[in-house]
Each structure stands twice: as C-alpha cells, then as structure tokens.
Amino acid sequence: MPNNSFPGWDMFVNGKSFDALQLATRTLWDVKTDDFDKHSPHSQKFFIKMKLGELQREKRLAEACGYDFIVGVRSEAHKTALNRADPTLKVAFMDWC
Template sequence: MGVGLCVFVAPEIVVGAVVVIGVVVVAVAIKEELDAYERSASRERGRPKTQTWPSTQQDPSTNRKPEPEGSPLGRDWFPPDPPVSADPRDRRPECTPRRAPHRGGNDPHNKCADQIPQNSFPGWDVLVNGKHFDALQLATRTLWEVKTDNFDTYPPDLREIVLEDQVPKMQAEQALANACGFDFKVAVRSPAHKAALLQLDRNLKVVVMDWC
C-alpha cells in the first residue's frame, strides 16, 4: 500500500499506528535518558573519593569557664584580698623581738633580769613594739619588766610616789606587749610591793623574784 493511500485506510488502523509510533518514541527517549544516567554514574564511580575525618578541634565556647557574675569579660572583677592574720604578732615588723643592749647601767637590776627562768636573751634587753623590755621567755611568749626597789624600806609617802610612777608605766608596757601577742609580767623583790601594785591594778601580773 502506498504512502499516499494512507488517508483511505480505516480510522482504527490509523489510530493504532499512531499509538504504536508514540510508544516507540517514548521508549527511545527513556532509553536515551537511561544511557545518559549510566554514563554519569560511571564517571562518578571512577573519581577518587575524599574521606572526611572527624574534627578534633573543639569549639572554644564549649570549654570556656563561666565568667564571674557582674562582668562577662572579668573587667569589673578582682581577686579577693588575701586574708589578714588574726594573730597580732604577724601584723607589724616591730612586733618581731630584737636583742638590744641593757640600758641604765644598773648591774644588780640587769643581773636579776638575765636570771629570769628560760630567758631567751640573757645579757640583753628585748626590743618589741618600740619598747626595751628586760627579758623575754620566747617559749611562753612572755615579756618581763624587773623592779629591784627595796619597797619594804620606803616610808609611806615614798611608796605612794613610787606606785604612782610605776603603775601607769606598767599598764602602758602591758598594752604594747599585748598588742604584739605577748603576755606581760612584772618581777619584784617583796610580797608587799606585789600587793601594793595589785591593789591599784588587779589586771597586772606580778611575780615575787625567788631567783635574785
């Protein structure tokens, strides 16, 4: 049958031919798409793969310590001042005991001072807090003043004068010693002298010398 006679063919035959031709065209298009995909996949398989390693570097923000409250950058925060010792002996350098020559040239007085039991600096005065004390018992942290007055032989008026002079000085010496963490004691020759001192100030620590 010639091409020019196709128009006289039955309609159902023409429709069938069109359907067949359409199916063939679609099939050819699908085949071309599959071939193109296979070529692309082959190229991808031929390329070397790049392995991705897990990063060992951590985000700095994860390890960052929280800043003190009140200043995100710590600009308004300062470390606390070091604590101050509660022991007065550690507060000032003048509280460190230092040897100093005896003063006054009174040999009997100096001898009694040197013979105080457990005297840490025999033959010397002890300078503490600006005051020359007669002796120091370092083991008990006790500073001493020695009074060698013959108090029992004094008349009443002289006794009163001596006491009025000695008691305020002893109170001041006791305050200087206590301010540096030391105890303070006074050594006298007689019980009468001790009793008279304590009558004026019960807070004084007075000892009768039995070594001199």
C-alpha cells in the same frame, strides 16, 4: 631571769625595751629591783603612782604584739601594792634573786 631566751640583753618590742623574754611562753618581763620595803608608806604610795602608768603602757604594748606581760618584783609588799593599784597586772615575786 629564769628561762630568759636572751640572757644579758633587753628585748625591743613594739618600740619599748623589756628586761626579759621567755619565748616558750611568749612572755615579756619588766623587772623592778627597787628596795620597796625600805621606804616609808608615803614613798611607797608615791612610787606606785609614778610607775603604774608606764607599767600599764608596757602591758598594752606587749599584748598588742601577742605577748603576755609580767612585772617582776623583789618583795611581797611591792607585789601587793601593784596588785591593789591594778588587779589586771600580772606581778611575780622573784624569790630567786
């Protein structure tokens, strides 16, 4: 994660471990490294449905402590699916990994 203030470590904030913290922007990240594009459309919908509640919870926990929250994904299709499911989530396509 670029600009991760603690590379190689999870950040435990408000009872939850996050994948990265960028202190300069007060941003917590959850990174999804799934091969989303390789799954069938049915499996993709199921995956989004199963993960969405936890991502929304992580967003609330981060914001309650004054942090921004971003979900990092490895494909544009995954980003699009998450944005459709919840337009309030900030989702970043991680083209660097």
